[in-house]
Amino acid sequence: MRFSLPPCGQPIGLVLSLLFSLMLVLTSPAPAQTAAPAPPPMPATDVILRLDGEEVAGRVLLITPTELRYLPAPVAGTPAGAATTPDTLRLPVAAVFLVRYANGTREVLTRPLVAAPLLGDGRLDTLSGPERQRLGRSDARRYYRGRSVFWGSAGAFWLGVPGLVGTAIVSSRPVPAPQLRAPLPVLLQDSDYGAAYQQQANRLKRGKAWAGYGTGAAILLGAVYLTLLSEQQ
Known part of the structure; x- marks a missing residue:
């Protein structure tokens, strides 16, 4: 914005009005920037611990004597509009050690086999x-x-x-x-x-x-x- 002094002979009130307008422009705060919306929180998921030590995050749907069915957890950082219904995945119960549910409870499905310790110098290990x-x-x-x-x-x-x-x-x-x-x-x-x-x-x-x-x-x-x-x- 450009301001100029009035020619001589104009009323002093006009000069004061222009100075007051300039002060308002200079002292007015900058417009606030709009913050980006926070991403929605990740839903609580269950954790499936396999016998090989791998942890799988997801939501357990069903456990049968032979099979565990679950929905995999959504990938972090996926846009909300791009979310799709994941496919139901399956794991054999014999390959799952335990399930840690989102509410803090645990369920052991298969206990790992512990190798029998060697007796003495191992002379019996190969004998019937x-x-x-x-x-x-x-x-x-x-x-x-x-x-x-x-x-x-x-x-x-x-x-x-x-x-x-x-x-x-x-x-x-x-x-x-x-x-x-x-x-x-x-x-x-x-x-x-x-x-x-x-x-x-x-x-x-x-x-x-x-x-x-x-x-x-x-x-x-x-x-x-x-x-x-x-x-x-």
Whole structure:
């Protein structure tokens, strides 16, 4: 806007009116800029956690014993006018670990399989059940000793009938776990190997108990024979 001074002789009121108009133009605020409308908030969605660790956002529609149906979540930043109804997608239930619903609840669909830990040095991992049993019996014959059972039963013979009863009781009881002497105690946790090792050790214990009892009898008979032989000389 351009202003000019009035020629001489014009009223002073006109000059003041022009100055007042100029001040209004200079001091008036700039027009406010209109802010862009905020994008609509994203709707709350469920989260599908797959067994492979991938998370899928969407809205779960239906879960059957074999299938999960859901609507995928809209892509962030999609214009409101461009929104279309997404197609219903499907996932096998066997591939889904759990669903975290938008309201905070969870539903486990398939628990992941946990690999069985290796037993000992892994020697059992490639063996079948019968092979593990054979290995258990072989290890029991190799590592179980039972010396205390042998000598205890040998001494029990000298007690007469109480010693005979004691030997029968000891031989009938299973070998305690600390006395099994397995090459790796953790191998006994395997059902096939552990049961076969325990059974073979029990058989060995019975044999050693009665062998010790027989040894005690042989020692006694030998001592009697030598005594009689010495008296005859």
